[in-house]
Amino acid sequence: xxxxxxxxxxxxxxxxxxxxxxxxxxxxxxxxxxxxxxxxxxxxxxxxxxxxxxxxxxxxxxxxxxxxxxxxxxxxxxxxxxxxxxxxxxxxxxxxxxxxxxxxxxxxxxxxxxxxxxxxxxxxxxxxxxxxxxxxxxxxxxxxxxxxxxxxxxxxxxxxxxxxxxxxxxxxxxxxxxxxxxxxxxxxxxxxxxxxxxxxxxxxxxxxxxxxxxxxxxxxxxxxxxxxxxxxxxxxxxxxxxxxxxxxxxxxxxxxxxxxxxxxxxxxxxxxxxxxxxxxxx
Numbered sequence: 001x002x003x004x005x006x007x008x009x010x011x012x013x014x015x016x017x018x019x020x021x022x023x024x025x026x027x028x029x030x031x032x033x034x035x036x037x038x039x040x041x042x043x044x045x046x047x048x049x050x051x052x053x054x055x056x057x058x059x060x061x062x063x064x065x066x067x068x069x070x071x072x073x074x075x076x077x078x079x080x081x082x083x084x085x086x087x088x089x090x091x092x093x094x095x096x097x098x099x100x101x102x103x104x105x106x107x108x109x110x111x112x113x114x115x116x117x118x119x120x121x122x123x124x125x126x127x128x129x130x131x132x133x134x135x136x137x138x139x140x141x142x143x144x145x146x147x148x149x150x151x152x153x154x155x156x157x158x159x160x161x162x163x164x165x166x167x168x169x170x171x172x173x174x175x176x177x178x179x180x181x182x183x184x185x186x187x188x189x190x191x192x193x194x195x196x197x198x199x200x201x202x203x204x205x206x207x208x209x210x211x212x213x214x215x216x217x218x219x220x221x222x223x224x225x226x227x228x229x230x231x232x233x234x235x236x237x238x239x240x241x242x243x244x245x246x247x248x249x250x251x252x253x254x255x256x257x258x259x260x261x262x263x264x265x266x267x268x269x270x271x272x273x274x275x276x277x278x279x280x281x282x
Contacts, residue, residue, distance in 0.1 A: 002074070002116050004166065004255040005032070005041045005268070008208025008228035011082065013056030014049035018063075020232045024252075025063045029070045031268070032254075036071030039254075040115055044208040044228060045080025045125075045170025047102075051094040052086065057101045074115050077102050078122040080170035080209060081138045084130060088137055092130040110150045112159070118257065119162040121153060123169035125182055137179035140171030140209075147184065147191050154195040164257050167192070168206040172227060174216050180209065189220050196221060203257055213251030217262050224262055226253055 005028065012018045032039060041064075048056035064075050079098045084090040099107050111122035128143030142150075153159055171182035173189070182188070192202050204224040213229025229251040252268045 002040045002118055002257070003035070003038055004204070004206075004257065005039050005252065006044070006168075006206050006226060006228050006255055007041075007231040007252040008044040008170075009046040009080070009211055009230035009234065010043070010060060010232050011046055011049040011230065011234040012060050012232075013053050014234060017049065017232050017234070018056070018059040021060065022063045022066075024231060025066055028268070029067065029072075033070055037073065039072060040074040040076065040118075040120065041067060041072055042120070042166070042168050042206055043075070043077045044168050044206055045078055046082040046087075046208065047077060047080070047098075048083055049234075050086050051083050051091075051097070054097060054101075057083075057098065061101055074113075076111075076113060076120055076122060076168070078109075078111070078124060078169060079126060081126055081129070081140065084126050090126065090130050090136075095124070095126070095130070108149070109146050110153055112153055114158065114162060117163040119159045119165045121150065121159075121165065121167050123150065123167065125169045125171040129183075138209075139179060139181055139183055140169075141183040142169075142188060143184070144187070147187055150188075151191045151194065154191070154200050155198060160200055164203040165201060166204045166206065166257075167202060170207060170209050172207050172210045173205065174219050174225070175210065175212075175214075177210065192220060192222070204255060211249070213249030215251075215262075223260070224255060224257075224265070226251070226255070226265075228252060 010021050047060045083098050084094045109124040113120045125140035127146050128141040173185045202222045205222050208228050211230040214227050216225040219225045229249040231252050254266050256264045
């Protein structure tokens, strides 16, 4: 059974974050190279800080290629709002660029990968947030077409027979801030609960966006629900430090789905400067 290394919100292109992310990747390789074949790397969006600077995507891909060369064969990514523009102003053209660079082809979401009997379903939480009337701010919208496809895929024979099922997306489905919400969170909840009522377990729900890095285990009846925070510790504006819900945290996690006890999961800390460490996930 594979383990998951979950990280999010890299924001490469901001200051020297390409170097910070590469140091993080080097630390992951140093710590887990002996386990590389057992790990699936999942990155839940905002790989770049500004999609207008396409070179940021290429720098991320260079670091991910270093992971592949070290034996990490399974690396899964989905886009965030910053991967479609500045983060507050988006353009649909960047979705095609993202897919070309990271997938090498056009993809319809949910993106299904079955790895060692585990189904990974990647969602694009920006799919319906790119119209002229709603492409502002940092909100997300999966859209009914994608949700209907998700419902169909979850109930398909190839996914039903999998030992575990993992859903991953960028926008936080539970706790939102003003102008940062996933608009159709309630509709996503209905699809997932309906699948579970049909005997199809949802074993993990992974996301980012809020930069808080908190666990929300048990929400919607899903045992593992993790916000990975910001892997590179992108700071918030100073004036937001007054608000507890804007505090940032890096919670890159090692998630052991073979163990039903969530306390078996751990957090891989890395501050970009002084190295890395571990402790049990909260």
